[in-house]
Amino acid sequence: MFNINFFLPTKLIFGVDSLEKLPKEAKKLGKKALIVTGRSSTKKTGLLNRTVEMLKKAGIESVIYDKIVPNPLSTHVDEAGELAKNEGVDFVIGLGGGSSIDSAKCIAIVAANKGKIWDYVDVVGGKKPKKALPIVAITTTHGTGTEADPFAVITNPETKEKVGIGYDVTIPTLSIVDPKLMITLPKDQTAYTSMDAFYHSIEAFFNVNANPFSDVLALEAMKRIITNLPWAYTNGEDLEARTNLAWANTAAGLTETITGVIANHSIEHAISGFYQEVPHGLGLCITGPYLFEKLFNKIYSRLAVVGREVFGVYETNEKRAGMLAIEKLRDFQENFGLNKKLREFKVKKSDFEEMAKVAFKIMLGPIKATPGKLKEKDIIEILEKAY
Template sequence: MFSAFLPTKIVFGEGSIEKLSSLAKNLGTKALLVTGKKSTKKTGLLDRVIDLLKRVGIESIVYDKIQPNPINDDVDEAAQIAIRERVEFVVGLGGGSAIDSAKAIAITAAMGGKFWEYVPVGGGKKPTKALPVIAIPTTHGTGTEADPFAVITNPRTNEKVGIGYDVIFPKFSIVDPALMTTLPKDQTAYTSMDAFYHSLEAFLNIDANVYSDILAIDSMKRIVANLQTAFDHPDNMYARTNLAWASTEAGITETLTGVIANHAIEHGLSGFNPQLAHGLGLCITGPYLLEYMFDECYERLSTLAREIFNIQEFDVRKSARLFIEKLYEFQENFKLNPKLSTLGFKEEDLEKIAHVAFNTMKGVVTKSPKKLGEEDLLQVIKRAF
């Protein structure tokens, strides 16, 4: 048995950004545009969005301080601006960090107080309302345009926490692959593999179902088939379109089932080292976690060996082993298998990282096919170190 609640209207395809005016015109006359510090300005997208809103009489207030691993301080500051300026809806423009921040701001501006009051390890209050959110992703990775989740870091406690509330499903999401052709090579790989692990973890989640399985498998197949092309030829619209849809599919699978312990581990890692790209962190620890849980998930991995990498091996356990090997090899094509010790992590911090990862993300850890505790997460991190 499973249930599905997917209230977001998704407008997908090349050129779909032009639909913004008609979608936004009934949401109000003043919007808060939430974006990062550079990319949307450099590409001209921010000005384009401001103009599209202006065409239907909507004034834009711009908040452009979002960091790659967004923090609660910025969310609180932007929420106060939203309240003061009496904005009526929020536009998340950029990667997952900008859209996640837009969702967090939408809660805080509508509910009042500080954002951390609405985080399970903070105040734990459940929000009953939020400002409407329009999501306009410029990366093909997080799937946040199709889910009710947001991930925000508290830099004082190193806690990187995911929240999930129905009130922050985007009202509208515009997924335009043409906005993603300016992604640097490393971000093309990082974000694509973020989507891959959303789908892989959803497929292994104990709540996996026929609906999520179909989307998860299709998402992974599209990424494996198209990432190299987009990496080598950034303007290839066929590849970008497939990667964009794979990311949106992955967001839907997250909504239907959810991720597992690999995301908890990565949140612990990048909570301590904000310079670690989320997708890279998932790749570093992902194969080690699969090996650690092998006895509990090898049958599912064998299915993926056949479906994703076309491995025709009768022995189920051997087939599953080959899937892990092929995944590692695929990641190596994009240099996504470094050791944590080469990225500034210190051995003496590993226990604290595992503790924070388990404490803040226990909800997804418990959805893993193997029963895992804090010590298990530490063992996986040590293998990746």
């Protein structure tokens, strides 16, 4: 038996050169936009200028906020939210990777309401926002899936809490996924973002609320990533591989909206909340296989499906096929140098207890959606194995 709840009122435009559709669509949202982006990559590639010019031709004025960092910060969101208010912008464009788009979602809340973003973080007692400015997501990476879900991940630098929020008002009004914008993604980011999408899919597949809708997208996304990441990693300009990874990422975003991730994301948010230099996709690869081993007795038949359908394992015994799936996952990650240890990032063991507490506080939903009843001590055990 299963239940399905799905709400995604986004106009999604996917495909090579889909950015060309931006002016026509953006005109419907107003005359002044705040473009939210990172410090360098959209400037280096010329994408920021190109976007500003495209909007200008459509009669839309742009205000730029370009301070977003990987693992984006609530302080930047508050600052940009004030800027949006003062400038009286009509909508917010997230231009770049997940950090820029997630920040744009949060800025859209601050711009339309009183107070700061942390006042609207439900897991720390904040209220649910009733409104936000319209959000446009233009993604330059194939990770996070944020263009196809309501979620935004944001870190409070004071409390080190890295939380996920997601409301109906943070669903993008318009999402443009143009694989051509992804060809300049460096090798390491190519691997990290693809594996983020992979973990969204595999975690949704193991989620206690998994259902046929998310299963079909999750398996499909995993297969596409395993087949295409090696090609895009070898030749970043392989547009066929980029298109497949871009779709896998969007499909994985849909699985997040339909079903959602499990405890691996809770653990990773604790890790990169404490140690912001750990890239999200890499953090997931470090702890993921240990979590799946921990859950083995609860998930081996689903792991066996992943083994057979995604990794081409030929094994009729369920448990052996499940074990082989984890082995193949580790082997795959090894190709891209993703089987790292936490100690390589100077993570302190003495933080593990606090990190487990933070995981439970800020990402309890995914922990509850994990098969078996995980306790703080289980999270600590996984962190120790990954050390």
